[in-house]
Amino acid sequence: MKPLPLYRIYQLMNNMINNHLSVLVHRRAEKYGDKVALKYRDYETSQWIPITWNQFSQTVRQVANALVELGVQEEENIGIFSQNKPECLYADFGAFANRAVTIPLYATSSPAQAQYIINDAQIRYIFVGEQFQYDAAFSVFGFCQSLQQLIIFDRAVVRDPRDMTSIYFDEFLETGKGLPNNDIVEERTSRASDDDLANILYTSGTTGEPKGVMLHHSNYIEAFRIHDIRLVDMTDQDISMNFLPLTHVFEKAWTYLCIYKGVQICINLRPVDIQTTIKEIRPTLMCSVPRFWEKVYAGVQEKIAQETGLKKAMMLDAIKVGKIHNIDYLRKGKTPPLMLHLKYKFYEKTVYALLKKTIGIENGNFFPTAGAAVPDEICEFVHSVGINMLVGYGLTESTATVSCFLNSGYEIGSVGTIMPDVEVKIGEENEILLRGKTITKGYYKKAEATAAAIDKDGWFHTGDAGYLKGDQLYLTERIKDLFKTSNGKYVSPQALETKLAIDRYIDQIAIIADQRKFVSALIVPVYGYVKEYAKEKGIEYKDMEELLQHPKILGLFRARIDTLQQQFAHYEQVKRFTLLPEPFSMERGELTNTLKLKRPVVAKNYKELIDKMYEE
Missing domain, CATH: 3.30.300.30 (ANL, C-terminal domain)
Incomplete structure (x- = not known):
């Protein structure tokens, strides 16, 4: 193999240094300044509040300094128990600057689930979102020997009269004002490496106790690199709706990728509000699970069932024309016949445009979809009406994406084409095995589970059965x-x-x-x-x-x-x-x-x- 030229070595080193999660937000702030980085919805005014890259960077620095003030050490585990809020990202990146590890808990976690994770990871400090999370965390305080303090994001949370230790996030932030501990933060950041642990993501598990999947900075840096190759249409002009929980690897890795790409992120606080918030933001990107599109499909079928005469015939014809145009021709890299194309363009400006506007995605670029199997009917319908849904497959253990649709050449029924430099092979019982730099190094404090999942040759055993057809991956069942x-x-x-x-x-x-x-x-x-x-x-x-x-x-x-x-x-x-x-x-x-x-x-x-x- 030929040695890499010096300029390429420099480029790769520069890439690693600038894209490490400990400095990522600051590097993007240097590039984008007062451009909007994040938005969140103020429910009292129904307004979306913008946060610039400079503000994002400054708040992360304050959090990093405040964590030092608390006494947080390098490689310490910090909990984040909240629904999606900008504060979750501040805590994440403030921790990374200190070479600390963040552990997200689902906003819906029960006290027993929170207690297990706090004890397993020996968490001293945990950020909590609203009243539900505060109550759950405080109720187990006495059962968690390591736990010292809750830091509450929402000022509306009413503290328990017995609570003598919790503080609100604004009080916590105040201790980092003026960056009193910046020398310590900078020194820690200078020691940050790819081999540092970034997150421990506890999989809720359908059987048995949760396992903490360890994701290192190297996993995320590699994910950025391979998505750069695959998602060429993703730019800093995009706007992403953050809808799935940041606790889930799909949304977490995606959000980090958006920050890496300079994409504006609009944070949806309450999942049930998505039908409202998506119309307020009208994003170009949004991660979702198949259920979102199943509901869109059911709504359209309901609408068609209610219509009669010419209007009904037009809607049915629009779906039929879209299928032939997008799936029978464009998907296969073929040019549609002129009359078909003209008819499609007519429906694009009428039926499809109305549907997309009704959902709130008329500005759509593409929409990654994973987390469960996508029924063929749904996949076919969504692509027929001109919505670029990128079906994919991944796990917490693979830092999300293993495979996903390309813009053309995808096969309905598959979970897309294998990502660059992710190795996939089919093992015994047709089990999908994975190897590569995005794959976890193992489960936190669970050597036996790690040894059972990762064999001596470094192949991670997914537990999913499937097969390869060329470079397209198909799932069959969960073994x-x-x-x-x-x-x-x-x-x-x-x-x-x-x-x-x-x-x-x-x-x-x-x-x-x-x-x-x-x-x-x-x-x-x-x-x-x-x-x-x-x-x-x-x-x-x-x-x-x-x-x-x-x-x-x-x-x-x-x-x-x-x-x-x-x-x-x-x-x-x-x-x-x-x-x-x-x-x-x-x-x-x-x-x-x-x-x-x-x-x-x-x-x-x-x-x-x-x-x-x-x-x-």
Whole structure:
């Protein structure tokens, strides 16, 4: 191999120095100055408040100095237990300047979950967001020997009368005013290296206790490099809506990437408000999970169902034309025929434009989507109407992206093309194995779990099954989640759940099959749609439980399920189902913080209902 020229070595070293998370914000402030870096919504005035790069940088410096004032040491673990707020980023980058490690907790974490993480990581200081997080953290204070102080972001939080140690973020920030400890911060920053630990991200886990995934600065620096190669359309003119929790690697790594690229980040505080905030910001970029697009699809299908005559025909034709133009031609790198192209352009200015404006994405550049399987119908529809959804696949352990769609040449049903310099191979049981500089070095204080996940040749075992077709990656199932019926047949619950969840009447679904003689399902309906249907059909009922047991409602769901599951083998199809009057919940332990089903808990909580479905 030829040695690298000196200019290239200098360029790579310069890149590392300027893109290390300990200095990243400051380097971008030097470049962008008074350009807007962040925005957040003031709920009292309904206004979006801008924060410039210079302000961002200055606040990070103050936080870094205030952390020294607290006595935070290099390589110390610091907790951030909050919903998405600018303060989360201030705390992150202030910690990195001190070579400290940040550990985000989901805003919805229970006291028990918070207690486990605080004790496992021996956290002394934890930043908390609003009242819920404060109450949860304070309630376990006495059970966490390491914990010394809570720092509260929101001034509206009411402290417990017994609380003698907590301070508000503005009070904390005041101790860093004038940068009294800047010499110490600068000295620590000068020692920062790629090998420093940046984050410990605790995966909530559908079984067993959480594992802390260690992500080093080298993981993020490599992620920046390979995304530079792949996402060439991403520039400092883009505006990104920060919607998913910053606790999740998808949004966290994406937000760091946006800072690296100089993208303006608009921080959505309350996930339920996204339909409002997205229209206020009208972003060019936004990470999302498939459920967001499933709801868009369901809304369009509902609209089409309500229309008649010419308007309905026009909407159906627009989707058909878009499919031929974008999927049959452009996706394959072919030029569409002139008449088709002209027709597409007409719909682009009418039907598609109206749809995008209604959602709030008429300025859209591209929209990364991951976290669960994207149903083929959804993927096809979104691309047909000219929305550039980049389907991808990744894990916390891979610093997010392993693969993602290219602008053309993507295959519907796949999770895209492997990222540059990420090695992928298929192992035993068709398990996807990964190797590369974005892959974690292991789990925090869990040597056995690390050894089980990363083999002697450095391959990380994902637990996901799939296959490669050229450089396109396809997922088939989660190996550990494969169900084996009592008849010896294997069933993939995710495949069925993904297929059935696109139905507009189904909100949540849990497939039951393990060691059972056939497949059944627990279904949480979209209650509003069920009520509308009951009204149309003149069905009388006293409560939701009675309505969901009505023969006409059961018949409606039976017909819709049978239509959707036709492509599955007979033994894979849902034979019986139960409609639940209440949704699955995190409070009852049935969902993780990322809203994945905890199957053992569901099986336990609904044992009687499940057993009833298998009675002769």
